Amino acid sequence: MIKLRDVEKVYESGAGKTWVLRRINLDIADGDFITIMGPSGAGKSTLMGIIGMLDGAWKGEYHLLENAVHKLDNRRRVELHKKYIGFVFQQYHLLDNLTVAENLDLPLSYRDIKKAEREGMVADILDRFQIVGKKALFPNQLSGGQQQLVAVARAVIGKPKLILADEPTGSLHSSQGKMIMDLLKKLNQDGTTIIQVTHNDAWAAYGNRIIQLADGWIVDGASKAGAV
């Protein structure tokens, strides 16, 4: 599903170049549940940003489902992102001024789906995540776990093939964290590819492969066979 070849990310400053990612070579198959781990500053979030096409300034080759992302302009990358990718963040990142239902509707509206269809999709996801009773509430009226639940619901509402979860349980206590991880596992079992970033070994165990990053290098887990 994903093939990264010699992907590099560098920041240039007056003091010289700072490498954030170095020669990343990575293959991820359809249906994988990948965990990326590593210390702070290892480049985990940067790698997520590149895979999620939120970061455009990098070098190398990136193939997503037969699409050569590195050859696409920004507009086409946005299209690809909208079609295949859902994001979950540590800080939930729901929009405070929108209700739960509106937050769920937002990614659909960016996909130019008609209103009637969107309403149906939002109703389905509310039902599926058992948050129908919360649909009119604003994020600040929900607990952290509930907010993250909505964030996951928002990530999956567009039926993405890939979910990128950047420390999805980082702000939750353990019982809420487990609920979210179970949910991600369920989604993975239903066929969605998942890449998560976590510092927690227990949550890492939910995945089928762990990739270790350090100082911008993949030090372990680049392929099922090990580091490249």
Next chain:
Amino acid sequence: METLLQDLRYSFRVLRKSPSFAAIAVLTLALGIGANSTIFSWINSTLLNPIPGVRHTSDFVVMTEGGTARSPIPFSYLDYMDLRNRTRSFSGLIAYDINPMNLTGTGKPERVWGTLASANYFDVLGIHPILGRGFLPVEDQKPGGAPVVVISYRLWQIRFGGDPSVIGRTLRIDQHPFTIIGVAPAVFQGTQTGMRTELWVPLMMQQQIVSGTDRLPLRSETWLMLLGQLAPGVTRGQAQAEMDLLMNQIVEQFPDSHLGNNAVTLYPLWRAPFSANTYMYVLLPVLMAIAGVVLLLACANVANLMLVRSVSRRREIAIRLSIGASRWRLVRQLLIESVVLSSAGGILAMFITAWTTGMLGQFIPPTNIPIALDFQVDRAVFFVTFAISILSGVIFGILPALRASDMAPVTVLKEDAGSAAGGLHRARLSSALVVTQISLSLFLLVSAGLFIRSFRQAQRFNAGFNPDHVLLASYSLFPAGYTEARGLEFHRQLLAKLETLPGVQSVALASWVPLGYVSDSLPASPEGYVPQPHESMEIAEATVGPNYLRTMQIPLIAGREFTVNDTGTSQPVAIVNQKFADRYWPHQEPLGKRIYAYGVWFTVVGIAHNSNYYSLSEVPQPFLYLPIFQDYYSTTIIHARVLGDPLAYTTAVEKAIHTLDADLPVYDESTLKLRVQVASTGQRIAGTFVGAFGLLALILAAVGIYGVIAYTTRQRSHEIGIRMALGAQQSDVFRLVLGQGLRMILAGLAIGLALSFVLTRFLRNILFGVGATDALTFVGVAMLLCVVALLACYIPARRAMRVDPMVALRYE
């Protein structure tokens, strides 16, 4: 469309969450947009719609014969008829003259202004009376043979209570019976922009309306204004060429009655002479341009507010990007928010405009002509305001929207809430906007300073007479049925009575008031003077009574004033001004010289000091005074120099008049001081409005610089904390922050001064007594703005001094 509505709904919600920001932005924009919509409402009511009720006014032109736009000369009836019969350039050519008329008969006696008009008047203008009819061609044929009148809608309502059976009733005008044949539509008030007339009477009735000789058969009597509708496909230039040709033929045919310059000039209605547009077309475009700068300034201010505010919205925008929003979609959403703000500003601006549009009329001082500037907030004003609002929203919204949507969402989403990395770019843009604001503000303040100084100069200007403590009051004898002999006797008896009133120091009668809207001139030949080829011998003139110069305090250089003994049976005499003597009789003794006018020789008995007659900025011009007891005027203005407040003498003067004739209306009671303010009306309007714009600019600049310095100081609190932890004193921090502000201020002032040097030259035509690059104004205004801007920096600088390094570092 549906997502657009969604963005719109979200915009309302976002703005409701930030009521203070929304209120400040909407108010700022409302003031900027309101300034523009107000000035546009004036342009719309004058330059764009010069004749309310008449469509396609761009097809019409006004014509003058000789003279200038400021002091134009009308046409004789016979010249008009010749031009009308021979022209092919015009599909219609109308002639008219505006006069005061006394209404008697039904109801209370009343003095109104009416129009003597050619019979094709309503047909050419395309005005259809709402009751009855307009004039018929037959009513243009026999002098005295068409005693019919079309009345205004207003008169119909006020005097006849809107009675539909008014047609056919008799109205006594100037003691003569006229049959009412029509009622004009409510919107139509005549053909002179800014003047309202209530009656329309055929030209053939001029002898019943205007005192004096029968003007119809006299080619030398120039009294008719001409207005023509260009034939389809004919340009103004082509019509001008034809009129030049036709007028030359007429002059060659009748040289004796066409002395001087007889060149025909065609004016579009938006800058027609004899109307308010003569003044408006100079003033209003300048005001509109300045209001445009005010709006730009308001936009820069709101753009800065949006930029500052976008910091707190970075997370939201990053989330939107991360869940699939394209940059264009985000820019669109942010622009919709801007347009919602500017539309709210536009709505408020409409209310402001409804209140301010009538203000211009209040600046017109009392005068003896029926000024009726009826400014309306109509559909055109609404649409232009709407368009300005939308445009403003895009102008101030686009930069912040582009900047806000240009981010790396991953980085932003990993930041702690409230962190503001990336603020440096924003601060740079903000600083650039503040520099723009300061430079635009400086230009506005310089313009305001120039106009205010100009107005003060106009107020202080010595026009050659003393306007203080002079009461003016008018009466008109012809409409009251007086013959010339009875009128002269009335003038004489009244003067004797007024002179004895306690507190009256000096009193005189005159046909005019200087520096007003009206002027008179006559073709005259100074004895012994041989005119240059094509030199106009049309000389400005006023008819005045005994003691006029003394009452006006115009110095008499030589000779004597007129006396009550200068009558129709004595030698015709005249007083000329110094310029007249210097121009026509250089190095000669002017006293005793003669001037040929009206078919008689007038002997010069006095030389008056030059004064200003038509405007404050005029160069001295030859001027001729004729005695009122020889050159009879039935409509006369009393000039009474008194002790104390002139208006306190109004009752006494009325009483004196009514002891001679209890029914004679006294009107236009005012003071000379007020009436001559007409001359400085432009300066007063510009001074007031541009002054207000300047004040607004000053406030906006102060708020803008305060906002940016406060914002960047907050951004730099970490840096300031480090500096203080490393040993920086409070004074160092103060200097750091103030220095940042000072750099922006100096850059803004430098650009603003350069801009002002270039742009103020366009104000030159409206300024009076002050140069367009007046150093005092430039330096004074720059210093004022500098002080205010530094004060705006002072508050955040003081706040920065109190930064606790531990708190600042922990926060970060």
